[in-house]
Amino acid sequence: MRVNRIEELARAAETYPLLADLPPEHLPKLLEIAEERWFEENEIIFPEGARSERLFLIASGRIALETMAGGQRIVIQTLGAGDTMGWSALTETTTTHFQARALTRVQTIAFDGVALRVAFKENHNLGFEIMKRLLALVTERLDHTRMQLIDMYGKRAAKRS
């Protein structure tokens, strides 16, 4: 089902950091590309190492990003409403780095990666605005990953015992 109302996308723009304060003249182009997609609980949204086809904005529900380590599947991070997923669809090397699995029923707004890249080439202002916001999200995600890597709850950092 297509996202068929500009108002929906405008509302979404307030909810998602990727679209926050986006100049309104860019919304019609994004509307052309956007579609609503639902996933059922435990459904694989995309597998690891697959062709990355879409950038997703999560409207509702929860998703686990997973990978294989030490012979078992582990969860790297969970995402929820407002989060962005599938950045690799915006790059030329379009391979997914993790598996995304729905932990609950999930509603997303999905953007075709190829169409987005074409739109960015045709309209550099749109491309700049989106990539600028994406960089902020990537930076935030990198910060969080660094915090996880610190192993701050490990014994070296243990508190008062």
Add this chain to the structure above:
Amino acid sequence: MSLADPMCPLLVRISEVVRETHDTCTLTTVAANGERLPSFLPGQFSMVSEFGTGEIPISISGDAEMPDQLVYTIRSVGKVSDALIRHKPGDYIGLRGSFGTAWPVKAARGQDLLLVAGGIGLAPLRPVISHIARHRNDYGRFLLLYGARTPKDLLFRKQLRAWGKLHDAQVHITVDGADSKWRGHVGVVTRLFDFAALRPERTIAMTCGPEIMMHFAIRALRARNVVNDRIFLSMERNMKCAVGFCGHCQMGPLFICKDGPVFAYSQVDRWLERHHEL
């Protein structure tokens, strides 16, 4: 404990041992030899002795309104703590204290309470939660954000569920890593702020955990317009005497044992900023 001999430990008997995780136990202690236990306020700590091994500071994790027992949640990270968690009911250990400053539970009446805990840092906050549970109508919203390393490292599991059922309360938990059986959040504790509908002008925030976690928690609080005077944290340094004599726990002009361990962020921000460049 007499004020005349603050360095002399009180003998107490362990009445209960609860294994919380693979490396953490909660010891309930009661008076021995007919002596009275010292009272305490949420946030205060004791110096706990393993006779023949050493003495370490441990925050009191029990209910301040249960005067017949003192409860300590201890993680094995060294010789003394490792020996302490190996005890069985009926064994004896030593206590000095309670020492230090307390969380501002009375001053926070009528306010929303946001607690941000990481790892073993939930233990010093548990007396606050016990207080809130006993006096629920005295406070506004209660919100607990709790991060741990893995699901197996979560403390007080049954109580976490019970706290989430208190009136107008939310408990959000995250872990740094998990296998695919875990249905909860995975990610750093500051991600949980996304679920917190804060009213900064009426929120008192209390945070305890690894210093680096508190650093990021405070940054997240400030980004949500919670001012420094409304943020409280519990600091940890190398406490030895616990009464401000030895200077081991000095941070700038402050002795963590005597002036802390609980501080308003506005009291310590300049000293922390040196380390973290907040």
